[in-house]
Structures are given as C-alpha cells and as structure tokens.
Amino acid sequence: MTLSTAAQATLLLTSYFSKPVKGAPKPLTPIEWGRFAQWLHEKNHAPGDLLNHTAPWVLGKWSDEKIPRDRLEALLQRGSSMALALEKWQRSGLWIVTRSDPSYPKRLKKRLKHAAPPVLYGCGNAGLLNAGGLAVVGSRKSDNEDLTYAQRLGAKATQAGIGVVSGGARGIDEAAMQGAIQEGGPVIGILSEGLLKAATSKQWRQGLMSGGLVLVSPYYPEASFNTGNAMGRNKYIYCLADAAVVVHSGSSGGTKAGAEESLKKSWVPLWVKPTHDTEAGNQALVNAGGAWCEERIERLDIGSLLAPARTQLFQETLDQPDSVLLQESGLGTEPSESEPDKTVIYDGLSTVADTMANEAQQKSETEESNVAPSAEEPEAGWHEESATKLATVPYPDLFGSGNASDQKAQDVTQSAAPEQVITETADSKEPERPMTESITESRETNFEPEQIDFYQLFLRKLQRLAQTPKAVDDIITETGLHKTQVNTWLKQAVEEGRVKKLNRPARYQVITE
Structure with a gap:
C-alpha cells in the first residue's frame, strides 16, 4: 500500500492503529482536522510538510487550546505503528483514501464540508464511491414483510440502473444490499465496525469478487460495535446517496435519528414505506417532512424517488457561488483539495441553461453570425466576482458534443433572481425557433426548477x-x-x-x- 506523504500525515493525525489505550493521545476528529487543515492551507503549508525537517518550524507557529501542539507531535511519532497496521490491512485487501485524494467521494465533501471524514478505509471496487443512488435503511429488528420489501427494493433499484447505499447492518440494511448484489450492483456499504472482518467474510464475498460492491468505513477497521459509531455512520449513508427510503423505523433509535438529521439538513429527499406497525416511527418521519412511498413494491417507480433530488440539486447549484464550491471541495493543501472542484457531479445532470447555451454557441458558429453577444450572455471562463453580486455556477458540458472526458467545465453567470429557461417538448407542434431567440426570451421571466x-x-x-x-x-x-x-x-x-x-x-x- 503506497501512500503519499500527505496521506501518511493525515493518517497519523486522525486514525487509530490499534484499540484505544488509556492515556494515549486521541487522534483528531473530523472537525478538528478540518480546522487544522484550514490553518495549514492559510499558512501555505501542506500536510506532507509535517513529515520532513520543516515539521518543528511549522508546528512552532500553531497555537490552539483544544488541539495542543504536544498532542500533534505525539500523534506524528506513531510511524512504526502505522506501518505495521498498513501491512496487516493490505494483506486483507483493504485500501485507504484520504480527503486529499481525487477518488474521495465528492458528495461527502459537498454535503459535510469540514466535517467530512479525513480518512476512509475500504475494500472492493473503489470506483463506486461516487456512484450515488438510493439509500435503503431500517431497523435491525424488522419482520419478514419489511425484509422482503428491502431485498426486492435493492434488486429493483439495480435493475433500473440505480445504485444502492446502506449500512451493512443485519436486518433491512443487509437485505437491501444482498438484493442489489444478486443483480450485480452497484452497492455502497458504510460500516460502523468490523471492516477488516467483513473484507474476508462469506457474506460479502460475491459482491466484492464481482466488482459490484464497495465497503467503506471512517472508523478503525478492527473496531467492534460502538453505539456512537453506529449513530455517526448514518449521516454518511445519506450523504453518499441521492434519495433515501426508510423501510421501517422504531419509535426511537439510530434509524429514526439518522432520518431526522437528514430531513433537518436537507441532504436528500426522504421516502417512508407505509407500515401497519403501530409502534413504528414511520409516521413520525412523515410528520417531520418525509413522504410516503408506494407500499406495493411491484408498483413502485424507482425513478420517481430520485426526481425530487435532481430538482433540489439544480436549485442548490444555481445559487452557489464559486467561493462556496471552493470551501466544499475540502481544506487540504493537496491539489485535489486546495483547488475548487469545477464540476458538480450528480448522475451527469446538467442545467437546461447550460445545454441551450452550448447549442446556441454551436449554431452561431455554424452560421457565422455577425450579431455581437449581449452583455447579459453567459461568458466563458471562471470568475471570482463577489458572491453578493453574482452567482458563478460551474457545470460540466453534459449535453454538448465531443468526448465527455475531454470536456472542460463552463459556467453560467446568473443574476440574483434566477432566470427561466423555456424548454420544448418532443411532441410540440410549434415551429422551432433559433436557440439564441429562446435564450433571450427566457431571461424575461423567473426560473422555476419544477419546469425542467x-x-x-x-x-x-x-x-x-x-x-x-x-x-x-x-x-x-x-x-x-x-x-x-x-x-x-x-x-x-x-x-x-x-x-x-x-x-x-x-x-x-x-x-x-
């Protein structure tokens, strides 16, 4: 397992390499690491600087009562323990991705920002970390009806080409993941304990060997069950998905608490399966802002569960300035974190405005139009205007021509009031007007995301x-x-x-x- 110096420094400062020992320095929490990484970035230092001869000079400038300097120095002295642990984990097929790595899940950075875990341990197909999809969650103690529903839901999502995200716990989580694995995945499992054991268990062998499963955990790979970790893991399930279904929730406990946190922070649309269990917490989740989904699995439209998420993300990115995207892309000083992520990844969806602007530009070039562009037209390139005046929104050119891998991000400069873009359905009987005319007309009214x-x-x-x-x-x-x-x-x-x-x-x- 070859790690960069930045990844090694991050591991030393944020991870356990054995079971916690009383009196030993505690690794930094995600919030503490975010604050320290922010300071490094502001001082033009990289995490890797902490592992060379400049380390005493760098740490000599650090002053924080909650994160004393001697704690950082003690954590950085654990190189031998880290090497032994890495060798052991590698033999079992584990890998590590840190927040400075380009393969780190973009959804976690975007939604959790500084609270995103600095390190993820994993096994299986790491390429699935950005697959997104439908989170399926529920109680460990569920009846056969709910377990069957979860399994069929996982299978149906996979058949529709939609990934499944869950927590790997027995009960609803395991049923949904196994249903999806039987169909080939993709499946993302976020574990709160025992990742090392899971990597070699018969339970997940089929998915890991087929490449349709990835198991990840932000916790020590050999950790045993811990209520705090199990509760903390829930937010990562929602933040790695695009929508969520609660199959069964207790009147209290982790499932209910995790769903309520997602509703409060508007991470993803939350759907709740109807239940006849009078002691369940399903109704309470609907009262808190969730929505009932179809109870009969054969009538459930998986695509409709994700539709609200598309509209929600579209509105969020419309109003988001470049400076916010920079903050959300992470705070490490490696290139993948220090530079703004100039693409908003969400199942490849682009805005209609971006699409129409690209088509208009292509048509204009073909006809060699001599009309000078209006000052209100989107301008190519990246801008650093004040967020109070302009919202600079980077998007990938997803509906444009050419190879997608070679596309460069473009931005659409929006005014304070988002603009409406008029789309034309495939069966419209009206004659097609020049695209530039449609764009000009669209700027006269307000934009409503639901019309997209x-x-x-x-x-x-x-x-x-x-x-x-x-x-x-x-x-x-x-x-x-x-x-x-x-x-x-x-x-x-x-x-x-x-x-x-x-x-x-x-x-x-x-x-x-």
Missing part, C-alpha cells in the same frame, strides 16, 4: 446521436451522463416507443416518425 424536464433534453440529444444504432457506452461518452441515468432513460424511451433496442450486441436507435 431533463428526460426531454436527453431525447433531443438522442435524436441527433442515435440515428444509427449506438451502444450504451457510446451514448454515455457522448452525453457525459452517469451510466445509471442513461440506462433508466433508455428503458423509458423503449417503453414509450421512441427508441428501439437491438441485441447481440445491445444497441439503441431512435425511431423516426
């Missing part, structure tokens, strides 16, 4: 892209969308008779009227 129909934008792109049969991977590359979202929309388009599916190999082609 990303599926229709996808179909419009598909009309140009799939005149001849195209494989799913080609469509993903051209649109820049997440695989789960492409599969969901392709399935819907086939059912509506807009697209036909060809087999051997699987390809898709639009049906021309």
Whole structure:
C-alpha cells in the first residue's frame, strides 16, 4: 500500500492503529482536522510538510487550546505503528483514501464540508464511491414483510440502473444490499465496525469478487460495535446517496435519528414505506417532512424517488457561488483539495441553461453570425466576482458534443433572481425557433426548477446521436451522463416507443416518425 506523504500525515493525525489505550493521545476528529487543515492551507503549508525537517518550524507557529501542539507531535511519532497496521490491512485487501485524494467521494465533501471524514478505509471496487443512488435503511429488528420489501427494493433499484447505499447492518440494511448484489450492483456499504472482518467474510464475498460492491468505513477497521459509531455512520449513508427510503423505523433509535438529521439538513429527499406497525416511527418521519412511498413494491417507480433530488440539486447549484464550491471541495493543501472542484457531479445532470447555451454557441458558429453577444450572455471562463453580486455556477458540458472526458467545465453567470429557461417538448407542434431567440426570451421571466424536464433534453440529444444504432457506452461518452441515468432513460424511451433496442450486441436507435 503506497501512500503519499500527505496521506501518511493525515493518517497519523486522525486514525487509530490499534484499540484505544488509556492515556494515549486521541487522534483528531473530523472537525478538528478540518480546522487544522484550514490553518495549514492559510499558512501555505501542506500536510506532507509535517513529515520532513520543516515539521518543528511549522508546528512552532500553531497555537490552539483544544488541539495542543504536544498532542500533534505525539500523534506524528506513531510511524512504526502505522506501518505495521498498513501491512496487516493490505494483506486483507483493504485500501485507504484520504480527503486529499481525487477518488474521495465528492458528495461527502459537498454535503459535510469540514466535517467530512479525513480518512476512509475500504475494500472492493473503489470506483463506486461516487456512484450515488438510493439509500435503503431500517431497523435491525424488522419482520419478514419489511425484509422482503428491502431485498426486492435493492434488486429493483439495480435493475433500473440505480445504485444502492446502506449500512451493512443485519436486518433491512443487509437485505437491501444482498438484493442489489444478486443483480450485480452497484452497492455502497458504510460500516460502523468490523471492516477488516467483513473484507474476508462469506457474506460479502460475491459482491466484492464481482466488482459490484464497495465497503467503506471512517472508523478503525478492527473496531467492534460502538453505539456512537453506529449513530455517526448514518449521516454518511445519506450523504453518499441521492434519495433515501426508510423501510421501517422504531419509535426511537439510530434509524429514526439518522432520518431526522437528514430531513433537518436537507441532504436528500426522504421516502417512508407505509407500515401497519403501530409502534413504528414511520409516521413520525412523515410528520417531520418525509413522504410516503408506494407500499406495493411491484408498483413502485424507482425513478420517481430520485426526481425530487435532481430538482433540489439544480436549485442548490444555481445559487452557489464559486467561493462556496471552493470551501466544499475540502481544506487540504493537496491539489485535489486546495483547488475548487469545477464540476458538480450528480448522475451527469446538467442545467437546461447550460445545454441551450452550448447549442446556441454551436449554431452561431455554424452560421457565422455577425450579431455581437449581449452583455447579459453567459461568458466563458471562471470568475471570482463577489458572491453578493453574482452567482458563478460551474457545470460540466453534459449535453454538448465531443468526448465527455475531454470536456472542460463552463459556467453560467446568473443574476440574483434566477432566470427561466423555456424548454420544448418532443411532441410540440410549434415551429422551432433559433436557440439564441429562446435564450433571450427566457431571461424575461423567473426560473422555476419544477419546469425542467431533463428526460426531454436527453431525447433531443438522442435524436441527433442515435440515428444509427449506438451502444450504451457510446451514448454515455457522448452525453457525459452517469451510466445509471442513461440506462433508466433508455428503458423509458423503449417503453414509450421512441427508441428501439437491438441485441447481440445491445444497441439503441431512435425511431423516426
């Protein structure tokens, strides 16, 4: 296991390498690490500076009553313990990702900011950490009806191309994850204890070997059950997902507390399964802001559970200035954390404004228009205007042309009142107007996120892209969308008779009227 000096310093300051010993210095909590990393960044230092000859000089400038200097120095002297622990964990197939690594989950940084765990231990397919999907949670003590519902929900989500996120505990968590694993995943399990044991257990072997499962934990990999860790783990389940379903909640306990925290902080839309258990806390969660979902699993529309999350994220990113994105991208001084993350990752969804602006620019270049751009038009490049005047919103060019991996982020400069963009449905009978005219007209009214129909934008792109049969991977590359979202929309388009599916190999082609 090869770690950068920044990762080594982060581990030494924030992690346990054996069971806690009375009197030994306690590693920094996520909040404490965030404060210390902020200070390092402001002083133009990197975590790696703490492991070379400049360490005494760097720490000599640090002064904090809650994080005394001698505590930091003692934590940094644990190099031998760290080496032995890393060797042991590596033999069991564990890996480590720190907040300074580019593979660190972007959703955690965005939603938890400074409270995001500085280190994640994991096993399995690390590429799934940013997959997102549907969180399925519930009590450890649930009846067979709820366990069956959770298992079928996990399987149905996977069949729809949507990932499953859960906590790996016995009961609802395990049932949902196993249902998804049987269908091939992707599955993200966030454990509060025993990651080292789970990495070699028969329970998760199929998912780990197939590459459809990743197990992660922010806690010591050999930790035994701890109520505090179990409660603290809940927020990571919600923050790694895009929507959540509570299958069964007790009137008190971790499931209810975690769901209430998510509702309070508006992390993801919360859905609650109806129950006949009069002692359950499901009704209380709906009263607190959750919403009932379909009780009959065969009638449940998985895609509809994620739709509110798309609208919510769209509104959040519309109003978010560049400076906020910088803060949310992490506080380490490695390049992946010190620089703002210039793409907002969410199942590959872009805004209609970005889409229409890109299409307008392409059309203008093709026709060699001589019309000078208005001062109100979006301007290419990145801006550092005051957040009180402008909201600079970076987006990936997800519906533009070209290879998605080579796309550069563009920004749409919005005024204080978000602007409305008028979209055109596929069956509209009105003649198509120049895109630039649509953009100009859209600036005259206020924007309502509920009017956005990303599926229709996808179909419009598909009309140009799939005149001849195209494989799913080609469509993903051209649109820049997440695989789960492409599969969901392709399935819907086939059912509506807009697209036909060809087999051997699987390809898709639009049906021309």
